Each structure stands twice: as structure tokens, then as C-alpha cells.
Amino acid sequence: VFDASGHRLYVNRAAERMAGPGIRQALVAGATTEVAAEVRHAGRAVSRQLEASGRPPRSFVLEGHPLDGQTLVIIRDMTGFSQLENVRRDFVANVSHELRTPIGAISVLADALAGSPAADDAQRLAQRIRSEVDRLSDLVSNLLDLSRIEALRPEIGGPPVDLAGVAAEAVDCVRHLSRNANVAIELESPAEDVRLPGDRAQLLSAITNLLDNAVKYSDPGQSVRVTVTHSPAGGAVVEVADQGIGIPSRDLDRVFERFYRTDRSRRRYSAGSPGGTTPGGTGLGLSIVRTVAENHGGTVHVESREGEGSTFRIELPGSFT
Numbered sequence: 001v002f003d004a005s006g007h008r009l010y011v012n013r014a015a016e017r018m019a020g021p022g023i024r025q026a027l028v029a030g031a032t033t034e035v036a037a038e039v040r041h042a043g044r045a046v047s048r049q050l051e052a053s054g055r056p057p058r059s060f061v062l063e064g065h066p067l068d069g070q071t072l073v074i075i076r077d078m079t080g081f082s083q084l085e086n087v088r089r090d091f092v093a094n095v096s097h098e099l100r101t102p103i104g105a106i107s108v109l110a111d112a113l114a115g116s117p118a119a120d121d122a123q124r125l126a127q128r129i130r131s132e133v134d135r136l137s138d139l140v141s142n143l144l145d146l147s148r149i150e151a152l153r154p155e156i157g158g159p160p161v162d163l164a165g166v167a168a169e170a171v172d173c174v175r176h177l178s179r180n181a182n183v184a185i186e187l188e189s190p191a192e193d194v195r196l197p198g199d200r201a202q203l204l205s206a207i208t209n210l211l212d213n214a215v216k217y218s219d220p221g222q223s224v225r226v227t228v229t230h231s232p233a234g235g236a237v238v239e240v241a242d243q244g245i246g247i248p249s250r251d252l253d254r255v256f257e258r259f260y261r262t263d264r265s266r267r268r269y270s271a272g273s274p275g276g277t278t279p280g281g282t283g284l285g286l287s288i289v290r291t292v293a294e295n296h297g298g299t300v301h302v303e304s305r306e307g308e309g310s311t312f313r314i315e316l317p318g319s320f321t
């Protein structure tokens with residue numbers, strides 16, 4: 001609060017933190033004084049945005065109001081909000097880009113099909129359209145999974161989930177894929193049940209996604225091991241280990257981000273898909289895994305070496321609030 005001649009009368013503690021001692025704070029304090037002066041001069045409310053660079057950059061909104069001959073300035077720290085806004089904008093841009101690639105391919109292929117009389121050409125083109133459509137449908141169903149999982153808190157009221165049972169079901173879900181790829185999956189679980197409060201469908205989706213990757217990024221003849229164990233703290237650990245292509249260390253931090261794929265997996269998978277022109281995989285699988293782990297109060301980590309394989313580890317607490 002400023003008086004009629006621009007002296008500061010009152011500062012609450014939050015404003016003190018934002019506009020107290022410090023370089024960035026000086027910037028905020030300066031802008032606050034300016035806004036107060038503007039309000040006095042104009043005799044009406046004034047609002048101004050302020051971006052303060054630094055690490056991390058912060059953004060503020062300052063609102064000045066006339067108040068019985070004095071001036072009230074409210075400083076709002078909008079940093080979290082604008083980060084969220086950036087994430088949202090990136091997400092929309094990514095989705096659009098990911099959709100446009102197969103749509104573009106389908107359109108080119110359809111034109112070629114329309115102008116190609118030879119039957120075997122037509123068949124080849126139709127097959128490629130099919131594979132682009134499959135890719136689109138993978139993308140949309142992963143997006144739906146992700147939004148469902150992000151929107152719903154896990155159902156923890158139901159019966160405890162038998163994790164080894166879920167892991168066995170996940171192995172079944174990727175059976176077809178692993179057979180085609182000639183990658184064997186071994187499941188190891190302790191004799192006594194590992195039961196946890198949790199959402200069975202979400203946990204199934206998380207383990208299935210890890211297995212899908214382990215198989216997809218392995219070479220024929222290699223094997224994948226899934227282990228379910230109790231953790232000392234009364235929770236559980238699910239580990240999925242492969243001997244496959246591994247993840248370059250520079251990508252390790254980023255693989256859980258939505259749409260993130262390593263260069264190597266792009267090249268690899270596009271070469272593997274029949275006549276595919278676009279890189280396979282949507283890059284959403286691991287973000288689903290991370291969201292599920294977090295929904296259960298747990299974490300997911302990866303250890304990997306290029307050419308030697310990767311181990312993903314989901315740790316779940318025995319109870320969560």
C-alpha cells in the first residue's frame with residue numbers, strides 16, 4: 001500500500017519476499033513503484049506484466065488499484081501458471097505434428113493409388129496406407145489412455161491388486177509381439193503374494209508398456225526378464241530388464257517425456273515396419289508409465305547402456321494417501 005505521495009505504507013510478507021532485497025526483487029519493487037505512480041496519475045486501476053529473467057525465469061502480474069487516496073498494488077507470481085501454459089502449448093503443437101505426418105503420407109499414397117493401374121503396385125500402396133492408419137490409431141489410443149490415466153485418480157477403494165498376477169497378464173498382452181520378434185519373456189515373482197492398494201487397469205497398462213518397449217528394442221534371440229518383489233518399506237518393485245539396444249546417456253533424462261523418442265529408435269523402427277515412411281512408436285508409452293507410478297505415489301527409474309540393454313524399475317509404496 002502506498003500513500004498519496006508514493007511512500008510505501010505497508011508490505012505484507014509475500015510481497016516482501018517478491019520485492020525485498022535481491023536483484024530480481026529490485027526489478028519487481030521498481031515495477032511496483034511505477035504501477036503505483038501510474039494509478040495515482042491516472043486515477044484508475046492499472047495492470048502490468050513483468051518477466052524477470054534468471055534461473056528459473058519468473059513471471060509476475062502487477063495490479064494497481066486506487067484505495068481512498070492511497071494505492072494498493074497486488075503482485076501475483078504467475079510462474080507456475082505460465083509454465084503450465086507452455087506445457088499445454090507444446091503438447092498441442094506436438095500432437096498436431098504427430099498427426100500431420102501420417103496424414104500427409106496417406107494423402108500422397110492415396111494419390112499414387114488413384115493413378116496406378118498395376119495390381120501389385122496397388123496392393124503395395126494399400127499396404128502402406130494400412131500401416132500409416134495403424135500408426136494413427138496407435139497414436140489416438142495412446143492419447144486416450146494418457147488422458148484417462150491423467151484425469152483419474154487410481155481406484156484405491158477396491159480390493160488390493162495382486163502385482164504378480166498383473167505382470168503375468170501383461171506378459172500375455174505382448175505375447176504375440178514377443179513371438180514375432182523372437183524375444184523370450186521370463187517372469188519371476190516371489191512365492192507369497194505381492195498385494196498393493198492400487199488401480200489394476202493402470203498398473204497393467206504401465207507394465208505392458210514397459211514390456212512392449214523391452215521387446216521392441218531388443219534383437220531376435222535376446223530375452224526380457226520381469227521381476228516382481230517386495231520392497232523393504234512394505235511396498236513393491238516391478239523391474240523389466242532387457243538386453244536390447246539400450247538408451248544413450250544423453251537421452252536418459254528425457255525418455256519419460258511425452259512424444260520423446262531417441263534417434264536410434266526412430267531409425268530402427270521405421271526400417272522394421274513394412275514399407276513405413278514415418279518413424280514408429282508414438283513416444284507416449286513411458287509417459288503413461290510415469291503417470292501411473294506417480295498416481296500410486298511411486299516412482300519409475302531407468303538404468304541403461306547403449307548396446308547392453310535397459311532396466312526399468314517401478315517402485316510402489318505399500319500404502320498411499
Ligand SMILES: Nc1ncnc2c1ncn2[C@@H]1O[C@H](COP(=O)(O)OP(=O)(O)OP(=O)(O)O)[C@@H](O)[C@H]1O
Pocket residue numbers: 142209213214217242244245246247255260261262263264265266280281282283284285286287309310
Ligand atoms: N527398453 C528400451 N530399450 C531401448 N530404448 C528404449 C526402451 N524403452 C524406451 N526406449 C526409448 O525411449 C523412447 C520413448 O519410449 P516410449 O515407450 O515412451 O515411446 P515409443 O516406444 O517410441 O512409442 P509408444 O510406446 O508410444 O508406442 C523410445 O522411442 C526409445 O527410444
Ligand SMILES: [Mg+2]
Pocket residue numbers: 209212213281283284285286
Ligand atoms: Mg513404448
